[in-house]
Amino acid sequence: MKIKWVKQSDGSVNDITDFVSTINWGGSAGQASRTLDISVLNSPFDKNISDPNINLGDRIRLYYDDSRLxxxxxxxxxxxxxxxxxxxxxxxDDLNHLLRSNGSYNFKNVTPEMITKKICNELKIETGTIAATNVNIKSMLIDSSSYYDIILKAYTKAHKMNGKKYMPIMSGxxxxxxxxGEIIKDFILSDEVNILSSSYTESLDSMVNQIKIYDDKGKQIGEVKNDDWVKQFGIFQxxxxxxxxxxxxxxxxxxxxxxDKTASLQAIGNISCISGFGIAIYDSLTGLKGTFWIEQDSHSFExxxxxxxxxxxxxxIMEVKE
Known part of the structure; x- marks a missing residue:
């Protein structure tokens, strides 16, 4: 791993890997912005250890090697x-600017990808590939919401139309x-190879087994439900x-x-294992066998x-915003 510090004052780049004792890198499918914290050795009485004096607003880059950011x-x-x-x-990462900045809009006849590019242009955030939905949103009035929520509201509308799940991420x-939900290729977590500990939980806390459908005048026009779930657990509507x-x-x-079935595990690290991606697991102790999706990840380097x-x-599951 390499750590580089970019000074805001002059843009100079400094390799501080040798000064860093611990690195924690992580994120969550529901948290959006990924985080990084590093611990730098500091001893004012040892002339061989100097404080790099990183300022607020400076940037820190974590590399897997010299080229993979x-x-x-x-x-x-x-x-x-x-x-x-x-x-x-x-x-x-800079997704935090989308979380911390609010806007008001009255969108008409636009797609989620058009909304995303407009917002990023206003915040001066560069864009990479923005998932194309080709779903036309006739009208979407935003009184005051974070830019991140606005993007998710737009993609939630597309999700309802096509069933696909979307997720904003930062790369660089x-x-x-x-x-x-893309599956991580050529990698399996196994209790025989790289899983250190694991646990498995089942819960009814998020169950919704019956939906009543209304029109914009408040009249019920339909209903969908899972009869087996209603019979076994009662109505959660x-x-x-x-x-x-x-x-x-x-x-x-x-x-x-x-x-709601969830599991957690500690394993030997792999940088491909980040929130939003699917992973193959074989754990005979908990019975976790098959493909699962990473909801939250935390990586430690020491x-x-x-x-x-x-x-x-x-x-x-996609994080949705109504």
Whole structure:
């Protein structure tokens, strides 16, 4: 791993890998912005150890090697600890600007990809590949929402129409919108090879087994439900108001949620294992066998060792915003 520090004042790039004792890199499918924090050795009484004095607003880049950039953050926080002789610097990738900035719009006859590019242009954020939906949004009024939520609201409308799941991510300093759930190739997590510990949980806390469909005048026009779930667990109901141009039944079916099955594990690290992607697992102790989706990931690098903690779901679920 390599750590490079980019000074805001003059743009100079400095390799500080040798000064860094620990690295923590992670993210969540629901958190959006990925994070990085590093601990830098600091001993004011040892002339051989000098504080790089990284300022808030400077940037830190984490590389897997000299060419593969994992994350590029702006420094938001720094903390000095005299007991351990370290300074901790932490920050977020530039998706945080979309989370922390709000806007109001009245969109008409646009696609989610057009909305995304317009927003990024206003915030001066470069874009990479933005998933094309070709779904026309006739009207979407935004009173005041974060730019991130606006993008998700637009892609939620596309999701209801085509059933696909979408996720905004940053690569370097460019925003991409990808189809969520791509399976990590040529890699398996196994209790015989790389899983260090694991757990498995089942829950009814998120169940929705019946949806009533209404028109824009408040009249019920339909209903979808899972009869087996209703019979076994009773009714957990939500409502859906149909919008012009939408298939109300299809959209309502996409809102049904069954038994929530989650798992977590600690394993030998692999940089491809990040939130939003699917992964093959074979764990005989918990019975986790098959493909699962990473909901949250945390990677730690220390003393040449790379370990990761993953929270997993059994279903590829998109974060939606109404």
């Amino acid at each position: 994992l994350i590029d953050i702006m420094v938001y926080n720094r903390e000095r600890n005299n007991e351990t002789g370290t300074i901790t610097y932490s920050g977020y 300093r460019k925003l991409y919108v990808i189809e969520k 939500d409502i859906y108001t149909k919008e012009d141009g939408e298939n109300g039944t299809k959209a309502a079916k996409n809102m049904l949620v069954g038994i 003393n040449g060792n790379h370990t990761m903690n993953l929270d997993l779901t059994f279903k590829n």
